[in-house]
Amino acid sequence: MLRFDIITIFPEFFRGVFDFGIVRRARAAGLVEVAAHDLRGWTHDRHKVVDDRPFGGGDGMVLKPEPIFEAVESLTGLTGGAESFRQASKRVVLLSPQGRQLSQALAAELAGAERVVVVCGRYEGVDERVSEGLATDEVSIGDYVLSGGEPAAVVLVDAVTRLIPGALGSETSAVNESFSEGILDFPNYTRPVEFRGRRVPEILLSGHHAEVARWRRRAALRKTRRNRPDLFAGVELSEKERAALDEEDE
Ligand SMILES: C[S@@+](CC[C@H](N)C(=O)[O-])C[C@H]1O[C@@H](n2cnc3c(N)ncnc32)[C@H](O)[C@@H]1O
Structure with missing residues (x-):
């Protein structure tokens, strides 16, 4: 208590x-x-x-x-x-x-x-x-x-x-939130799949858990770089992640 x-x-x-x-x-x-x-x-x-x-x-x-x-x-x-x-x-x-x-x-x-x-x-x-x-x-x-x-x-x-054990419904919720790993949370989408001409990224509908996890990590990094360059400066990127982000820049 x-x-x-x-x-x-x-x-x-x-x-x-x-x-x-x-x-x-x-x-x-x-x-x-x-x-x-x-x-x-x-x-x-x-x-x-x-x-x-x-x-x-x-x-x-x-x-x-x-x-x-x-x-x-x-x-x-x-x-x-x-x-x-x-x-x-x-x-x-x-x-x-x-x-x-x-x-x-x-x-x-x-x-x-x-x-x-x-x-x-x-x-x-x-x-x-x-x-x-x-x-x-x-x-x-x-x-x-x-x-x-x-x-x-x-x-x-x-x-x-919300950081007291048991306060959130699921013990893992706080672990995945913004700042817990030095970056922002990944973007979330819910139904409908298409809304005012904007579609949910296809990968999230695919059911491929590993692909979804990779997409989420990359999307979180992209958002952190855009909105919080101060946080992004301290992030350690793998070679693959760096290459993927560089590729998106081109
Ligand atoms: C008008 S403020 C005092 C500002 C002070 N003269 C200054 O310029 O640093 C009155 C009180 O509001 C609270 N306060 C104002 N801004 C705050 C902030 N960014 N974070 C936490 N408390 C704040 C503090 O308790 C502070 O004593």
């Missing part, structure tokens, strides 16, 4: 969002548990203040460190910072556009933890001491700026949950 604890100033944001598809099934099967907590619950003043102005000046507000440290420490029962969390198989993820980008590999790593605490920033972000002294991981979901960490938390919970 992997438990996600999301710390946010908008716990209502998560109402219903994990009630669909694979995440819903994984929750129902007891593979994951997801709880959203109101950061203001760890403040001690009458107005439940969680933010303050940035030192050095500038626009906007910054989330204060005290309630976040208190929230994470009370949820984990640990006060020793990042090292103590890792030793206890717990991860504390600070969502931030300044983080390391979420990847299938990082999602798989998190799927192996017992507990993942997710800190959602807002406003201009979070006091840097959360990154320096509390989080085990500072994670971005991509090179763009969201208004808050909440949408990123949904992405992270979904991507991690």
Whole structure:
């Protein structure tokens, strides 16, 4: 059982969002548990203040460190910072556009933890001491700026949950997906065989499993080269595959 604890100033944001598809099934099967907590619950003043102005000046507000440290420490029962969390198989993820980008590999790593605490920033972000002294991981979901960490938390919970053994219908499904082997997934087709003048590639109708597998690998490589040259640069091609791709270029 992997438990996600999301710390946010908008716990209502998560109402219903994990009630669909694979995440819903994984929750129902007891593979994951997801709880959203109101950061203001760890403040001690009458107005439940969680933010303050940035030192050095500038626009906007910054989330204060005290309630976040208190929230994470009370949820984990640990006060020793990042090292103590890792030793206890717990991860504390600070969502931030300044983080390391979420990847299938990082999602798989998190799927192996017992507990993942997710800190959602807002406003201009979070006091840097959360990154320096509390989080085990500072994670971005991509090179763009969201208004808050909440949408990123949904992405992270979904991507991690589907990698927990048993979460997908078939154990092999995740193995064949995009990124699992450093390339994108192959293109899929379903009925009808012809649609608006476009036919499904004949080989997929042939019933020749080895030929289909070869076609799929080649189609996946082609698509990776076209859409993700950065990934393609790291792919090791066999002589045959290189020749086949070169031939298609001519
Ligand atoms: C408006 S953003 C802060 C942006 C920050 N001033 C910057 O430019 O790096 C507010 C919060 O949204 C979340 N956030 C924004 N973009 C994100 C991204 N790409 N990945 C993960 N979280 C993000 C973070 O939690 C962040 O603290």
